[in-house]
Amino acid sequence: MPLLLECARVRGPEYLTQMWHFMCDALIKAIGTEPDSDVLSEIMHSFAKCVELMGDGCLNNEHFEELGGILKGKLEEHFKNQELRQAKRQDEDYDEQVEETLQDEDENDVYILTKVSDVLHSVFSSYKEKVLPWFEQLLQLIVQLICPNRPWADRQWGLCIFDDVIEHCSPSSFKYAEYFLRPMLQSLCDTSPEVRQAAAYGVGVMAQYGGDNYRPFCTEALPLLVGVIQAADSRSKENVNATENCISAVGKLMRFRPECVNVSEVLPHWLSWLPLKEDKEEAVHTFHFLCDLIESNNPIVLGPENSNLPKIFLIIADGVANESVKTEDACSKRLANVIRQVQVSAGLWTQCVSTLNETQQKAIQDLLNTA
Numbered sequence: 001m002p003l004l005l006e007c008a009r010v011r012g013p014e015y016l017t018q019m020w021h022f023m024c025d026a027l028i029k030a031i032g033t034e035p036d037s038d039v040l041s042e043i044m045h046s047f048a049k050c051v052e053l054m055g056d057g058c059l060n061n062e063h064f065e066e067l068g069g070i071l072k073g074k075l076e077e078h079f080k081n082q083e084l085r086q087a088k089r090q091d092e093d094y095d096e097q098v099e100e101t102l103q104d105e106d107e108n109d110v111y112i113l114t115k116v117s118d119v120l121h122s123v124f125s126s127y128k129e130k131v132l133p134w135f136e137q138l139l140q141l142i143v144q145l146i147c148p149n150r151p152w153a154d155r156q157w158g159l160c161i162f163d164d165v166i167e168h169c170s171p172s173s174f175k176y177a178e179y180f181l182r183p184m185l186q187s188l189c190d191t192s193p194e195v196r197q198a199a200a201y202g203v204g205v206m207a208q209y210g211g212d213n214y215r216p217f218c219t220e221a222l223p224l225l226v227g228v229i230q231a232a233d234s235r236s237k238e239n240v241n242a243t244e245n246c247i248s249a250v251g252k253l254m255r256f257r258p259e260c261v262n263v264s265e266v267l268p269h270w271l272s273w274l275p276l277k278e279d280k281e282e283a284v285h286t287f288h289f290l291c292d293l294i295e296s297n298n299p300i301v302l303g304p305e306n307s308n309l310p311k312i313f314l315i316i317a318d319g320v321a322n323e324s325v326k327t328e329d330a331c332s333k334r335l336a337n338v339i340r341q342v343q344v345s346a347g348l349w350t351q352c353v354s355t356l357n358e359t360q361q362k363a364i365q366d367l368l369n370t371a
Contacts (some may be wrong), residue, residue, distance in 0.1 A: 001027070002049035020054055029062060031119075032070040044115035051122035061125070064134035067123070072138045079144065080150075081109050084096055110153045113145075117157050117164075122336055124164045129172035132165075139165070139176055146183040152192035159187060159198035163205055171211030188224040193242040196228060200245035204252040204285075207260075218253055218260040225250050226266075229273060240278050247273045248282035255289045259314045267293075267300045271311070275319040283324035284331060290315070291334040309342060313352040317360035320367050327370040336371035339364060 001023060008019045026046045034040040059067075088094060120138075123131055132139075145149070145158025162180040165173045187199035195321075204220045206214045211337045226233060227247040234243040250270055253261050275289070276283035291302040294312065302308055314337050316364060319325045325332050343349050353361060 002053050005050055005053055013109075015151065016054075020050065020058055023050065024058070024063065024270065028066055028070065031067075032073070036129055039113055039240040041115050044112075044119055048115070048118040048122040051119075051126055061134070064123075064131055067119070068135045068138050071119065071135075072141055074112060075117055075138070075141050076144075078113060079111050083104065093338050106151075111155070112152070113157045114249060117160050120161050121164045124168040129169040132176070134170055139179060143179045143183075146180060146187070147250070148186070150185075152190070152195050155183075155190070156192070156194040156198050159184060159202060159235055160345060161315060163198060163202040166202060166214075167205040167209050170209045171213065174213040177213070185217065185224065186244070188221065188228060195279045196242035197245045200225060200228070200242060200249045201282075204245070204249035204282075207249070207252040207255075207257045215257060218257045221264070222250065222253060222261055225253075226269070227368055238254060244276040244279040247276060247287050248279070251286050251289045255292065264300060267298075271301065271308070271315075274315045275322070275324060277318070277322045277324060280324050283319060284329055287316075287319060287325055287329075287331045287335060291331055291338065294338050295334070306348060309348065310352045310355045312361065313339070313342075313356060313364065316367070317356055317363045320363035321359050325367070332367060332371040338365050 005020060005023075008016045027043060027050070030043045031040070031047060034043055063169060083103060088098060088102060093099075101135050120135070123135075139161075143160050145154040146162070147155075150158075159180070162176075162184065165176060165180075183241060184202045186202070187195050190196050190199065193299075203218070203225065206221075207218050210218075214316050228246045229243055229250070231243075233239055233255070247270065250261075250266065250273075254263050254266060254270065278284055290312070292303070301312070315341070316325070320332075320335075325335060342352055356364065
């Protein structure tokens with residue numbers, strides 16, 4: 001469906017709008033009535049992509065009301081199915097084969113939950129805070145997903161939905177903060193890395209977009225983020241994505257809410273945690289902040305007599321070599337300019353480049369050639 005709309009664009013906006021109106025009501029109805037979970041997930045995915053493509057104005061209040069009711073029904077069904085599975089686990093006929101079936105059912109339910117998140121993401125990102133009143137009852141129900149006794153996948157996706165509320169609907173999102181703020185902060189220390197990652201992302205967007213009402217919670221979040229980053233196994237395969245989201249969130253706190261952080265104390269630690277290698281999206285945020293600091297001649301970042309520049313070169317080189325920085329990213333040009341400024345001083349350039357291995361030197365050269 002979204003590809004069809006892309007093709008319709010060549011016929012002009014009027015034709016595109018007519019085609020969307022032809023699709024829209026049928027898609028929403030199908031989300032509410034389709035019994036097959038595989039087909040339903042595809043319909044929900046298509047609807048979300050179509051809303052992102054069409055943007056603000058493609059849905060009306062009746063659509064919001066209908067969609068809110070349908071998604072509320074999906075969540076209620078999700079909770080009911082979980083209760084039924086728990087009851088079956090207490091049945092006298094319960095065995096490994098039954099458990100295998102129940103786990104398959106659970107995976108299907110969680111997948112539908114991810115699509116609920118996709119649909120809400122598309123609506124919140126397109127309509128911002130003006131759509132919140134239509135989904136208030138749904139948000140109250142989503143609170144149940146992030147309760148500590150829920151399965152980790154419920155907590156993960158519940159937090160992802162509230163992340164979108166903060167990112168796209170602030171400062172109005174604070175009206176709903178009582179639903180999610182305390183569980184989000186507590187989830188920074190969750191045993192599940194997926195839940196920690198969703199909570200850390202939420203703190204990052206809270207700093208960037210949330211507004212002044214979130215300031216006390218930004219301050220409260222900082223030591224929790226640092227605790228996750230400094231844990232002994234924080235860079236293990238299963239934990240690294242959550243850890244990198246925490247590192248990015250600390251950077252966003254310093255960049256967008258410096259009044260909530262002792263920047264001079266935290267900044268040297270943050271530099272030592274770079275670069276991010278797994279989460280490419282968050283890596284871009286960290287490099288933009290690093291560029292801000294370098295371009296403003298931040299003395300902590302540059303060090304006495306630019307003594308930190310070799311370390312900065314290493315961070316940049318690893319980021320490029322790992323494809324965390326791509327030529328189409330705006331920060332690649334900023335990073336290349338930093339390197340060119342160092343090139344002017346032959347001694348400093350030699351000092352910086354000599355610390356790099358062959359792969360890292362090639363990465364620096366590639367950045368200069370393409371950015």
